[in-house]
Amino acid sequence: MKKFLLSFKNKKFRHGTFSLLTAVVDIAILLFVNLVAGQLKVSFDLTSNKLYSLSEDSLEILDELTMPITIYPLFRTGVNRESNGLDLDLARELLREYDARSRNVTVEYKDPVLNPGFVAEKASGGDQIPNGSIIVESPLRRKVIPAGELLTTEFDYNTFQTNIKSMDIEPQVSNAILYVSTETTPVIYRVSNHQESPVGAGLEKQLSLANYELADLNLLQEDIPEDCRLLLITTPQRDWSPDEADKAKAYLEKGGRAFVALDPVYYPLDNLYGVMAVYGLEFNNAVVYEGDTRFFQQYPTFLYPGFLQHDITVGLLDKNFYVFLPQTQPVTPMELRRNSTKLEPFFVSSSSSYGKTNPNPQSLYPEDGDIPGPFILAAAVTDTYYVDNTTYFTKIIVIGNSSVLDDRVDSLVSGGNFQFAIDAINWTQDKTGSIYIRPKTQTMTYLQMTQSDALLMLAFSVLVIPVAVFATGFVIWFRRRNS
Secondary structure, X not given: OHHHHHHHHOHHHHHHHHHHHHHHHHHHHHHHHHHHHHHHOOOOOOOOOOOOOOOHHHHHHHHOOOOOEEEEEOOOOOOOEOOOOOEHHHHHHHHHHHHHHOOOEXXXXXXXXXXXXXXXXXXXXXXXXXXXXXXEEOOOOEEEEOHHHHEEEEEEOOOOEEEEEEEOHHHHHHHHXXXXXOOOOOEEEEEOOOOOOOOOHHHHHHHHHOOOEEEEEOOOOOOOOOOEEEEEEEOOOOOOOHHHHHHHHHHHHOOOXXXXXXXXXXXXXXXXXXXXHOOOEXXXXXXXXXXXXXXXXXXXXXXXXXXXXXXXXXXXXXXXXXXXXXXXXXXXXXXXXXXXXXXEEEEEOOOOXXXXXXXXXXXXXXXXXXXXXXXXXXXXXXXXXXXXXXXXXXXXXXXXXXXXXXXXXXXXXXXXXXXXXXXXXXXXXXXXXXXXXOOEOOOOOOOOOOHHHHHHHHHHHHHHHHHHHHHHHHHHHHHHHOO
């Protein structure tokens, strides 16, 4: 018995007891940290494009929210992916961020199979709401986001398969929150009766996400509606009539807002250009060639413009966006213009640029007769009118390129052109900041290494680390044995 009691006093027992207590304390700390983290909903997004996190724009929307919003995800219980490829686990993670960020946001999951009456009640006009959709509702109104709009797909003509290009959960939900928390939706009227350059379907979608409604306008047959918040003018295939030009002038003089994107053309547009001449701007239909390295590959007419400091370019600069302008003409200030007209350039070419007015130039390099740069490529115009004791403030965006609104051109700068378009339109509407939220791509990135790098990593993990651990353990054991 005495020998048994003495065993509790030897060195082995003391070391063993210390190791056991250390292990117990470590486990207790680990359990406590996990418990607290679970209660606080703490998580870390280690993906390169922050796939499971909300952007700063979404966080700003949530922080400024003043009314209760309820989000109803129509996700089936136990289902992780919809038939169209929508990742419901990713959607759940992002929706958890909305709930955690704002006390005004509540997320209530509704299984559409178990709650068919709820789904039918939220549908409008007898429409069916597909599984995987999300309903965002406020005391003012409701918006249904169909499952198909929560992702963007593209068809691969090499494999003849449809692939998921991006997950649009965050931009759809965040802009739906904006939509249901505001009473009216601004309408943008696109002049469309002269075979104008089209607006890309992708930009139409982004305008809708930014809570703008896009409608067509036949200026020859209609007056500009009273609810027009912006007149969108792109390159027509023929000139306006004098009556159409007068309608646009009258609209702008009453505090109208416009976005004008005109390519260089070699046919007369005198009436349309006359609208811009009121604000001291003219177009010489020259194509700008860039003389420095700010162009795409080997094409000096495919420009990356320089940015000047302006409210429109703040978001582009902060988020390191590029804007791509192929085949652009200068926006040229006239010497004579109204004293109240203010011109603020924000896209420019370099001092080594030059403009060619010949539609079939003999050389890509400067020639006799070319116009020397630098050039204004885009500008913001403001003016003030006093009519019947009322002050009107006019705002116009003018850019010498309409392909800036094209989906394919935008894809070459990963959304930079659309970011510009939304920021510019927001500026015309006196909105500060941007509500353009980029979709989340799920492109996998792989670690690139040479064969020698791979062998070195293998040797380090298989030999160096185990030997170091063994040597450390042996030293500790040897010291304890001889202490």
